[in-house]
Amino acid sequence: MTNDRRTFIKQSATVATAMSVFPTLMNAGCVGANEKIVVALIGCNNQGWTNLVSFMKQPNVECAALCDVDQNVLNKRAAELEKMTGKKPALYGDFRKVLEQKDIDAVIVGTPDHWHCIPMIYAAEAGKDVYCEKPLGYTIEECNLMVKATKRYKTVVQVGQWQRSDPHWLEAVNYIQAGNLGRVRSVRAWSYVGWKKSIPLIADGSAPTGVDYNMWLGPRPERAFNQNRFHATWRWYWDYAGGVMTDWGVHLLDYALFGMNQYVPKSISSNGGKYAFPTDAMETPDTMMAMYDFGDFGILWDHTIGIYGAQFKRRGHGVAFIGEYGTLIVDRAGWEVMAENKSTSAKAGFVDVPIKQGTNKGLDLHVANFIDCMKTRNKPNCDIEIGAHIARFAQMGNIAFRLGRKIVWDGEKQEFLNDPEANALTKAEYRAPWSLPKV
Numbered sequence: 323m324t325n326d327r328r329t330f331i332k333q334s335a336t337v338a339t340a341m342s343v344f345p346t347l348m349n350a351g352c353v354g355a356n357e358k359i360v361v362a363l364i365g366c367n368n369q370g371w372t373n374l375v376s377f378m379k380q381p382n383v384e385c386a387a388l389c390d391v392d393q394n395v396l397n398k399r400a401a402e403l404e405k406m407t408g409k410k411p412a413l414y415g416d417f418r419k420v421l422e423q424k425d426i427d428a429v430i431v432g433t434p435d436h437w438h439c440i441p442m443i444y445a446a447e448a449g450k451d452v453y454c455e456k457p458l459g460y461t462i463e464e465c466n467l468m469v470k471a472t473k474r475y476k477t478v479v480q481v482g483q484w485q486r487s488d489p490h491w492l493e494a495v496n497y498i499q500a501g502n503l504g505r506v507r508s509v510r511a512w513s514y515v516g517w518k519k520s521i522p523l524i525a526d527g528s529a530p531t532g533v534d535y536n537m538w539l540g541p542r543p544e545r546a547f548n549q550n551r552f553h554a555t556w557r558w559y560w561d562y563a564g565g566v567m568t569d570w571g572v573h574l575l576d577y578a579l580f581g582m583n584q585y586v587p588k589s590i591s592s593n594g595g596k597y598a599f600p601t602d603a604m605e606t607p608d609t610m611m612a613m614y615d616f617g618d619f620g621i622l623w624d625h626t627i628g629i630y631g632a633q634f635k636r637r638g639h640g641v642a643f644i645g646e647y648g649t650l651i652v653d654r655a656g657w658e659v660m661a662e663n664k665s666t667s668a669k670a671g672f673v674d675v676p677i678k679q680g681t682n683k684g685l686d687l688h689v690a691n692f693i694d695c696m697k698t699r700n701k702p703n704c705d706i707e708i709g710a711h712i713a714r715f716a717q718m719g720n721i722a723f724r725l726g727r728k729i730v731w732d733g734e735k736q737e738f739l740n741d742p743e744a745n746a747l748t749k750a751e752y753r754a755p756w757s758l759p760k761v
């Protein structure tokens with residue numbers, strides 16, 4: 323969006339607020355209170371599309387363009403969008419073309435993790451606001467650069483951790499921060515991906531017709547096409563992502579930190595491996611435990627594939643804050659507290675808090691918050707700093723796992739302490755013609 327158009331939308335929003343306070347102003351011929359927002363989607367297969375459907379539920383939002391390197395996905399989504407809105411979007415295979423379209427105010431980045439940084443920064447440079455999927459960046463270096471670009475171009479960026487806009491998660495944080503649980507020494511965040519099966523090894527082959535595979539790989543190393551490493555299952559390969567840790571970890575660890583209101587661990591250690599499916603095609607660990615030590619409390623990340631687990635009342639994912647008086651558990655469905663029973667720290671009169679259900683509208687609220695912030699230029703609920711911090715935090719767990727030893731993060735210098743080996747893993751090499759954008 324040009325600065326003029328940003329100012330215009332912001333002024334329209336201000337006028338809209340004024341009109342709701344002083345309805346007589348509505349007769350004064352002011353500019354449209356409901357200025358239209360035009361978006362485009364880059365990466366349309368799964369979550370990108372889910373996000374767009376949510377954008378289409380918001381008032382005065384239109385989608386002018388779709389972009390995907392897979393023509394099959396592009397055509398399918400274009401037909402669905404036309405059916406939903408009655409309008410034909412422009413279709414592109416190269417996201418740089420989307421950014422040339424002047425009427426587009428914001429882009430949704432729904433590409434795999436290795437393809438967030440470059441489109442996000444180019445979009446910011448082109449004056450667009452960005453709804454960017456999580457984990458924000460593929461490396462710590464990318465996350466830092468994306469923060470820098472957001473500041474330089476004054477971009478409104480909402481990261482796709484939609485729990486940040488879901489009221490019951492915030493209620494749970496307020497309950498913890500009010501001290502109701504007493505002192506919390508142990509926090510557990512977990513994702514047990516029970517539905518997931520082993521991925522059998524398959525031979526390399528040709529990319530399906532209509533797929534620009536070179537563009538799909540983008541900055542990542544050249545290699546023959548393999549279906550396992552393509553749509554959806556790319557997340558189990560180090561070249562494109564960080565497995566369950568960066569997939570689910572960013573959602574849940576974000577709330578572990580938010581609840582404790584502490585963000586910089588003293589050290590990180592991590593263990594695990596391919597314990598469920600030792601010989602299958604996945605590279606990232608199917609079982610992993612990462613311990614973040616904060617000096618006077620610890621956060622344990624725990625994931626497995628192929629088991630839902632019976633812990634904490636069979637919740638397949640969640641965050642548990644284990645306090646002196648009770649344990650608060652929060653997941654996408656709601657939150658509850660179970661009182662300590664008979665322990666030396668139990669508090670007389672402290673009773674269970676029965677489950678408080680969530681709204682199930684987290685994504686819609688997150689998208690609405692982004693649209694609102696595009697108009698006010700305020701920080702969205704999951705702004706770039708939050709998204710960058712938690713992506714870095716999850717990557718620290720993976721770096722400790724890959725090195726097989728404890729690592730120490732220097733929060734001041736934003737690097738691992740005296741550890742060139744760990745610091746080397748905060749960056750990636752870019753395959754020409756792609757390179758890390760200059761900001």
Ligand SMILES: NC(=O)c1ccc[n+]([C@@H]2O[C@H](COP(=O)([O-])OP(=O)(O)OC[C@H]3O[C@@H](n4cnc5c(N)ncnc54)[C@H](O)[C@@H]3O)[C@@H](O)[C@H]2O)c1
Nearest residue numbers: 365366367368369390391392432433435455456482553554
């Ligand atoms: N917030 C959430 O709850 C949530 C849930 C699922 C996934 N995600 C995130 O969403 C992102 C996408 O995940 P997914 O499951 O939808 O993956 P997917 O593989 O199903 O879809 C990605 C799409 O991006 C396209 N693509 C790849 N490179 C492209 C490029 N350079 N330009 C345009 N299109 C390109 C692919 O062809 C594919 O259609 C990931 O970062 C993932 O972590 C977030």
